[in-house]
Amino acid sequence: MNARLVSEFRSIVGDVGLVSGPEQLRTYECDGLTLFRVVPDLVLLPASAEEMQAVVKLCYRENIPMVARGSGTGLSGGALPVKGGVVISVTRMNRILEVDLPNARVVVEPGVTNSAITAAVSPRGYFYAPDPSSQVVCTVAGNVAENSGGAHCFKYGVTTTYILGLDVVLSDGTLLHLGGTTMDQPGYDLVGAFVGSEGTFGIITRITLRIIKKPETTQVLMAAFDSSSEAGAAVSNIIACGMFPAAMEIMDRLALEAAEAAVHANYPDCQALLLVELDGSAREVELLMEKVGPICKECGAWEIRLAKSEAERMAVWKGRKAAFAAVGRISPNYLVQDGVIPRTALPRVLGEIDRLSADAGLRVANVFHAGDGNLHPLVLYDRRIAGEEERAMTLAEDILRLCVEAGGSITGEHGIGEEKKMFMPVMFSPADLDAMQRLRSAFDPYDLCNPSKMFPGTDAKLQTPVAYEPHPIELAGLAQRY
Amino acid sequence: MSQGEEQSNEAWIELSAIVGPEHLRPARPEDAVDAVQPAGVIAPGTAQEVAQVLRYCASAGVSIIPRGGGTQLGLGNRPRKADFVLSLERLNRVIEHAWGDMTVTVEAGCTIDKLQSVVREHGQRLGADPMQPERATVGGVLATAESGTLRIRYGAIRDLVLGVEMALADGSVIKAGGKVVKNVAGYDLTKLAIGSLGTLGVITRAVFRLHPIPVAPATFAAMLPTAAEAEKLLLAILDSHLVYTGLQMRARHEDQIFIYIRFEGIPESLEDQYVKLGRIAGAHQFVDCAGDVWMERQKLFVNAGSSVICKCSVLPSQIGSLCDAIFQHTRKDGVVVTLVAQGTGLAEMRLDAADLHLLTNVLHALRGEVERLAGTVTVAQCPVTMKSELEVWGTIRDALPLMQRIKQKFDPGQVLNPGRFVGGI
Numbered sequence: 001m002n003a004r005l006v007s008e009f010r011s012i013v014g015d016v017g018l019v020s021g022p023e024q025l026r027t028y029e030c031d032g033l034t035l036f037r038v039v040p041d042l043v044l045l046p047a048s049a050e051e052m053q054a055v056v057k058l059c060y061r062e063n064i065p066m067v068a069r070g071s072g073t074g075l076s077g078g079a080l081p082v083k084g085g086v087v088i089s090v091t092r093m094n095r096i097l098e099v100d101l102p103n104a105r106v107v108v109e110p111g112v113t114n115s116a117i118t119a120a121v122s123p124r125g126y127f128y129a130p131d132p133s134s135q136v137v138c139t140v141a142g143n144v145a146e147n148s149g150g151a152h153c154f155k156y157g158v159t160t161t162y163i164l165g166l167d168v169v170l171s172d173g174t175l176l177h178l179g180g181t182t183m184d185q186p187g188y189d190l191v192g193a194f195v196g197s198e199g200t201f202g203i204i205t206r207i208t209l210r211i212i213k214k215p216e217t218t219q220v221l222m223a224a225f226d227s228s229s230e231a232g233a234a235v236s237n238i239i240a241c242g243m244f245p246a247a248m249e250i251m252d253r254l255a256l257e258a259a260e261a262a263v264h265a266n267y268p269d270c271q272a273l274l275l276v277e278l279d280g281s282a283r284e285v286e287l288l289m290e291k292v293g294p295i296c297k298e299c300g301a302w303e304i305r306l307a308k309s310e311a312e313r314m315a316v317w318k319g320r321k322a323a324f325a326a327v328g329r330i331s332p333n334y335l336v337q338d339g340v341i342p343r344t345a346l347p348r349v350l351g352e353i354d355r356l357s358a359d360a361g362l363r364v365a366n367v368f369h370a371g372d373g374n375l376h377p378l379v380l381y382d383r384r385i386a387g388e389e390e391r392a393m394t395l396a397e398d399i400l401r402l403c404v405e406a407g408g409s410i411t412g413e414h415g416i417g418e419e420k421k422m423f424m425p426v427m428f429s430p431a432d433l434d435a436m437q438r439l440r441s442a443f444d445p446y447d448l449c450n451p452s453k454m455f456p457g458t459d460a461k462l463q464t465p466v467a468y469e470p471h472p473i474e475l476a477g478l479a480q481r482y
Numbered sequence: 483m484s485q486g487e488e489q490s491n492e493a494w495i496e497l498s499a500i501v502g503p504e505h506l507r508p509a510r511p512e513d514a515v516d517a518v519q520p521a522g523v524i525a526p527g528t529a530q531e532v533a534q535v536l537r538y539c540a541s542a543g544v545s546i547i548p549r550g551g552g553t554q555l556g557l558g559n560r561p562r563k564a565d566f567v568l569s570l571e572r573l574n575r576v577i578e579h580a581w582g583d584m585t586v587t588v589e590a591g592c593t594i595d596k597l598q599s600v601v602r603e604h605g606q607r608l609g610a611d612p613m614q615p616e617r618a619t620v621g622g623v624l625a626t627a628e629s630g631t632l633r634i635r636y637g638a639i640r641d642l643v644l645g646v647e648m649a650l651a652d653g654s655v656i657k658a659g660g661k662v663v664k665n666v667a668g669y670d671l672t673k674l675a676i677g678s679l680g681t682l683g684v685i686t687r688a689v690f691r692l693h694p695i696p697v698a699p700a701t702f703a704a705m706l707p708t709a710a711e712a713e714k715l716l717l718a719i720l721d722s723h724l725v726y727t728g729l730q731m732r733a734r735h736e737d738q739i740f741i742y743i744r745f746e747g748i749p750e751s752l753e754d755q756y757v758k759l760g761r762i763a764g765a766h767q768f769v770d771c772a773g774d775v776w777m778e779r780q781k782l783f784v785n786a787g788s789s790v791i792c793k794c795s796v797l798p799s800q801i802g803s804l805c806d807a808i809f810q811h812t813r814k815d816g817v818v819v820t821l822v823a824q825g826t827g828l829a830e831m832r833l834d835a836a837d838l839h840l841l842t843n844v845l846h847a848l849r850g851e852v853e854r855l856a857g858t859v860t861v862a863q864c865p866v867t868m869k870s871e872l873e874v875w876g877t878i879r880d881a882l883p884l885m886q887r888i889k890q891k892f893d894p895g896q897v898l899n900p901g902r903f904v905g906g907i
């Protein structure tokens with residue numbers, strides 16, 4: 001980028017809001033999906049909506065593609081820079097602007113972390129429900145862009161359920177107020193359309209969201225099984241009984257080993273572990289939990305443990321949430337997948353994954369949100385062995401196709417981004433994709449916001465995927481990618 | 483023969499060829515929308531037929547009014563044109579109740595009652611109770627984003643829809659979303675379709691997530707002396723650990739304010755909830771009451787031909803202010819007002835007065851106050867003559883041009899419900 005333009009950007013955001021050094025720019029070359037990397041021309045970190053607007057207007061004037069970025073924890077390459085483009089980070093806009101407890105609403109800047117919201121309201125008994133595993137570092141704007149889920153969305157829903165209003169800057173610099181503080185604003189549900197648009201519609205500068213009251217009681221039960229299929233059957237039976245747990249998670253042996261190694265959650269030593277969390281009124285949770293144990297036993301559980309105290313419960317969840325990163329301890333490399341299937345297809349699909357895994361000669365660790373059929377198979381491999389990375393990618397793709405064939409989806413919460421755009425035609429017809437493009441062109445007719453993402457065949461020259469090489473500070477053990 | 487009649491004749495032949503002559507009939511006076519009389523009513527039998535009808539209409543500039551059960555035809559501006567009503571009555575099947583997955587796939591013309599009766603066989607329900615479920619259809623409920631009193635527990639209808647199939651004006655049939663409860667592949671066109679009043683396309687099918695039917699429903703009522711006290715109690719309940727599936731306030735006059743709460747847990751916990759409710763309510767006594775109070779919204783629409791019915795949306799902490807504003811503006815003029823507000827801050831309000839001009843003024847004044855509170859007032863139904871004097875949707879903020887661009891992309895010929903939506907979309 002020419003010096004005149006850089007100084008023009010600098011005049012908007014100042015030295016502290018501009019990254020241009022080659023080594024610093026490399027920090028932004030990829031997000032949580034490290035398979036692809038592109039070094040951006042410049043990284044801009046505006047500190048206010050006004051600065052954001054000015055930055056975007058300048059990009060618009062100069063026809064520079066923009067990639068918005070939160071904390072870079074996304075797992076589908078949504079924040080992967082595009083060649084010749086800038087990255088616009090929202091992390092300096094990280095203030096909680098307003099907490100309105102009587103109405104259970106919070107207004108935040110886009111760079112506030114997911115956990116920070118809950119931290120701000122938990123003393124008064126409230127929480128922000130979407131809880132992606134990266135919640136300690138990921139930003140709310142990133143959550144909005146990806147429509148993030150988490151372990152508790154079986155009962156509580158995903159990000160879109162909680163977003164009431166968004167201030168967004170469109171690619172030409174127009175600032176719009178979508179939605180509001182009250183529900184059901186007249187007109188098209190533009191907030192609903194924007195959530196999950198993966199940075200392709202515009203950049204968020206302000207978010208109004210809903211928080212909810214913490215339930216009176218929360219209990220989590222761990223049940224140890226000899227197979228994931230048995231654990232899956234228990235999930236179906238719990239639901240068939242009319243119960244509506246806050247979360248139901250299954251981890252298989254490999255995932256358990258990894259989590260145990262990382263955080264010593266003291267899980268039972270088993271082939272498959274089912275976590276069932278119930279919440280609600282104390283009396284109801286007590287009574288219903290008495291039924292969950294026997295249901296699990298009928299399905300083959302040989303050990304049942306109930307975490308009653310908050311500390312025990314947090315330890316159980318810490319292991320689960322650390323599972324992805326922890327797999328790094330048992331395998332030099334791994335791919336995280338994110339497919340969804342109808343819950344009843346669980347036993348069959350798990351069987352098929354086992355078969356595919358054996359055929360490929362690669363291990364697959366399974367961690368999944370069993371309540372909503374959201375699978376996270378982790379394909380383990382060693383890229384130092386010739387051909388293994390390619391085999392791992394093929395296996396991951398085969399698993400996705402399996403999910404679609406079972407009536408499911410290629411992504412439940414990680415998004416399409418760069419990673420899965422070639423799979424969109426597996427799920428959607430040309431007419432479906434065309435309708436999406438129409439919406440995109442209404443928001444961003446100039447194709448400047450995160451261009452080339454989400455849809456196949458969109459200007460491949462903007463990206464040249466290169467195998468990931470760790471950043472020097474990672475090699476030095478000073479930092480870790482989430 | 484006038485140009486309009488010629489067009490109508492040609493349209494009649496073309497449309498008849500698509501759906502078969504037995505599914506196209508001349509419109510009757512009761513098919514009129516805000517007194518705009520269509521020529522005919524067409525009832526396609528498949529999504530493909532709906533799409534073909536739309537493609538023809540878009541190419542020939544023939545306007546279409548999509549219609550489900552016709553329970554909310556009073557919503558929106560008077561249509562600029564209404565050549566044909568497109569009835570979804572033949573697309574009325576429950577396609578698949580995947581009870582193990584707690585999902586159901588239905589055609590858009592299926593009534594809510596029919597849907598509920600099918601899923602009830604496996605102890606499940608759609609967690610929404612829109613008005614007039616015996617007539618209201620899935621498509622109509624989605625197009626108008628109607629949900630009901632269960633919303634405070636299960637979320638809005640948008641939160642219960644997993645995917646839709648939709649016929650577009652270019653003749654394509656698209657699907658958005660899917661059949662699984664978690665899915666972020668592609669843009670959320672489902673959200674765009676919900677509440678778009680059929681102005682972007684015609685929803686032909688939907689997939690919903692379901693919930694178990696609770697075993698022990700119970701409703702309690704308390705009478706409150708003032709709107710301020712009622713608001714205080716509502717906020718205390720919202721801030722409590724009570725687990726309820728309905729929280730509603732009904733105010734007819736300043737001295738007739740009731741709060742209703744519905745619990746639907748297991749029988750063993752009901753007593754416990756009631757005791758806790760008593761502690762929160764303090765001096766206000768909650769007593770057992772019949773479950774039909776949850777039909778109060780719907781009752782507002784009974785014999786409402788000359789009434790004005792509005793949907794209001796305020797913050798829960800503004801419900802008292804909303805009541806006070808309503809009472810203040812209606813007190814002196816002899817306007818009869820009934821307000822049914824949910825704990826979510828969404829409310830329906832019915833105003834009755836002999837003098838329509840007076841009602842229009844009251845409404846303008848009220849809307850002014852509510853919009854100052856960042857709330858909204860939209861007219862759900864009113865006498866046609868009033869529609870020229872008030873903006874039924876209220877003030878639309880800076881996103882209107884974007885909405886118009888979206889409309890342009892999906893229905894460039896403006897044949898779908900022309901003029902009825904916000905800003906004349």
